[in-house]
Amino acid sequence: MLSHIKKGLIASLPLLVVLTVLLAIWQIAADRPTSTLPPPSKIWRDCQELILHPFYNNGGLDRGLGWHLLASLQRVGMGFALSAIVGIALGLLVGTSAIAMRGLDPIFQVLRTVPPLAWLPLSLAAFREAQPSAIFVIFITAVWPVIINTAVGVRNVPQDYRNVAAVIQLRGFRFFTKILLPAAAPFIFTGLRIGIGLSWLAIVAAEMLIGGVGIGFFIWDAWNSSNISDIIVALIYVGLVGFVLDRLVSLAGRLITHGTSG
Amino acid sequence: MPAFLDISQISMRFAANGPAVLDNVSLAIDSGEYVSVIGHSGCGKSTLLNIVAGLLKATGGGVLLEGTEVNSPGPDRAVVFQNHSLLPWLTCRENIRLAVDQVFGRSKSRGERADWVDSNLALVRMTAAADKRPAEVSGGMKQRIGIARALAMQPKVLLLDEPFGALDALTRAHLQDQVMEIHARLKTTVMMITHDVDEAVLLSDRIVMMTNGPDATIGEILPINLPRPRDRLTLSRDPAFVAARAQVMTFLYDRHRNPAEAA
Numbered sequence: 008m009l010s011h012i013k014k015g016l017i018a019s020l021p022l023l024v025v026l027t028v029l030l031a032i033w034q035i036a037a038d039r040p041t042s043t044l045p046p047p048s049k050i051w052r053d054c055q056e057l058i059l060h061p062f063y064n065n066g067g068l069d070r071g072l073g074w075h076l077l078a079s080l081q082r083v084g085m086g087f088a089l090s091a092i093v094g095i096a097l098g099l100l101v102g103t104s105a106i107a108m109r110g111l112d113p114i115f116q117v118l119r120t121v122p123p124l125a126w127l128p129l130s131l132a133a134f135r136e137a138q139p140s141a142i143f144v145i146f147i148t149a150v151w152p153v154i155i156n157t158a159v160g161v162r163n164v165p166q167d168y169r170n171v172a173a174v175i176q177l178r179g180f181r182f183f184t185k186i187l188l189p190a191a192a193p194f195i196f197t198g199l200r201i202g203i204g205l206s207w208l209a210i211v212a213a214e215m216l217i218g219g220v221g222i223g224f225f226i227w228d229a230w231n232s233s234n235i236s237d238i239i240v241a242l243i244y245v246g247l248v249g250f251v252l253d254r255l256v257s258l259a260g261r262l263i264t265h266g267t268s269g
Numbered sequence: 270m271p272a273f274l275d276i277s278q279i280s281m282r283f284a285a286n287g288p289a290v291l292d293n294v295s296l297a298i299d300s301g302e303y304v305s306v307i308g309h310s311g312c313g314k315s316t317l318l319n320i321v322a323g324l325l326k327a328t329g330g331g332v333l334l335e336g337t338e339v340n341s342p343g344p345d346r347a348v349v350f351q352n353h354s355l356l357p358w359l360t361c362r363e364n365i366r367l368a369v370d371q372v373f374g375r376s377k378s379r380g381e382r383a384d385w386v387d388s389n390l391a392l393v394r395m396t397a398a399a400d401k402r403p404a405e406v407s408g409g410m411k412q413r414i415g416i417a418r419a420l421a422m423q424p425k426v427l428l429l430d431e432p433f434g435a436l437d438a439l440t441r442a443h444l445q446d447q448v449m450e451i452h453a454r455l456k457t458t459v460m461m462i463t464h465d466v467d468e469a470v471l472l473s474d475r476i477v478m479m480t481n482g483p484d485a486t487i488g489e490i491l492p493i494n495l496p497r498p499r500d501r502l503t504l505s506r507d508p509a510f511v512a513a514r515a516q517v518m519t520f521l522y523d524r525h526r527n528p529a530e531a532a
Contacts, residue, residue, distance in 0.1 A: 167350060167352060167354040168354065168356060170324055170342075170348070170350065170354065171350075171354050171356070173323075173324060173341075173342040174322065174324075174342045174343070174344060174346075174347060174348050174422075175344055175367070175368045175371040175372060175422070176342070176343060176344065176371060176372075177367075177371055181371075185367060186356070189356070189358040190356075190358075192358070264358060265357075265358050265402060
């Protein structure tokens with residue numbers, strides 16, 4: 008037990024050193040009256056409440072960062088779930104059918120290059136409400152890598168596995184569930200990982216525009232009230248949550264594919 | 270009366286106007302016989318095995334198994350692949366189980382199938398590591414599971430595609446002994462592709478020697494009349510073994526040298 012803690016400390020030592028050095032440089036560089044950005048010491052004084060009490064609620068929009076993050080996560084969760092379902096289904100279709108591939112792939116290749124925020128006005132026009140519009144933007148952002156990676160995974164099922172299936176005469180639905188899906192699973196999870204990363208990128212930008220509640224709106228609101236310290240704290244939270252999301256999808260992939268995906 | 274496994278006048282071209290990989294290959298294998306096909310790489314021996322397996326369609330000729338033509342893959346001609354081809358997301362046991370469920374799904378009950386999987390695991394002495402995934406066991410163990418999977422299908426012919434090629438010498442010898450033992454016990458008909466002369470002489474009843482491609486065909490067939498069970502240690506000094514070995518070596522390295530080396 009003790010040796011575990013010791014090993015953990017030694018392993019995280021380089022990170023702690025780098026963080027300390029960066030904070031020190033930042034403190035020295037920003038600790039003067041002419042500085043446009045606050046030093047870490049001022050951020051701590053300004054935002055103690057924000058950092059230590061993420062779930063306070065003073066009514067209206069004056070809530071802790073935790074609530075804003077939860078609102079954003081909820082939108083990302085719904086949009087991402089939708090894109091996972093639709094993306095895997097379309098990817099399987101395009102990967103298995105040459106006709107579907109010829110009909111759909113060129114459309115995917117064009118639409119996937121459209122920046123997420125370009126969909127927002129159209130989305131607002133169609134749904135006329137902030138919440139479904141934001142969810143749609145997440146969906147349309149995350150769905151392309153899921154489709155494309157699933158299709159690649161399905162098309163690249165190794166000939167070895169196909170030979171095994173042929174010898175034991177696995178066909179149709181059983182071939183699909185016993186060979187195709189598990190063989191493509193590592194690719195599918197690669198797509199999902201890219202998708203969740205893009206979703207988190209898009210939600211912050213989308214929320215800046217639609218307002219209400221959410222971490223993106225919080226950052227925009229802080230900018231409008233010149234609370235630069237709040238923005239910096241929010242940025243750190245956004246980064247940490249994005250990191251956790253990526254790791255969660257990666258972990259789910261490892262569990263489901265029994266370690267055959269990275 | 271055709272032979273048990275009758276390969277007749279097989280020829281194979283991968284492109285319509287391309288060179289023939291195999292030209293007019295005919296071979297009759299008896300029930301229970303262990304036949305090795307040996308030749309340099311690129312002589313089309315694996316192609317021949319894939320045609321018998323039904324994984325490739327010959328451009329000419331045909332294969333009869335017990336008088337019935339085969340032209341698609343099936344569990345009656347189970348294949349042990351060179352690179353084991355186990356499914357990495359299944360445990361060793363599940364890999365065999367998938368084949369057993371598929372082949373005996375109607376004819377055996379659930380319990381009988383589970384017992385059958387266990388007895389095949391025991392046959393290749395893999396009971397202890399049965400619930401590990403292929404990535405967690407050694408190359409030799411993977412190949413044993415590949416052999417158990419093929420045997421569990423109760424094939425009429427067992428097709429071995431360089432089954433020991435990727436293994437180190439000690440593991441290979443150990444596995445060869447196991448295959449000999451299983452062959453003696455089950456009397457399975459075996460067709461094995463190999464490029465290892467010692468392996469061919471040790472295991473086979475007959476050795477089929479292929480000429481180099483293109484237009485590869487059977488150059489010579491050597492019967493190995495050594496008594497069974499065979500022991501690699503005593504055989505290595507046996508004049509009959511040494512003579513057979515020399516004859517295959519002469520064919521491969523004198524009369525039909527590897528074109529890649531000769532050039």
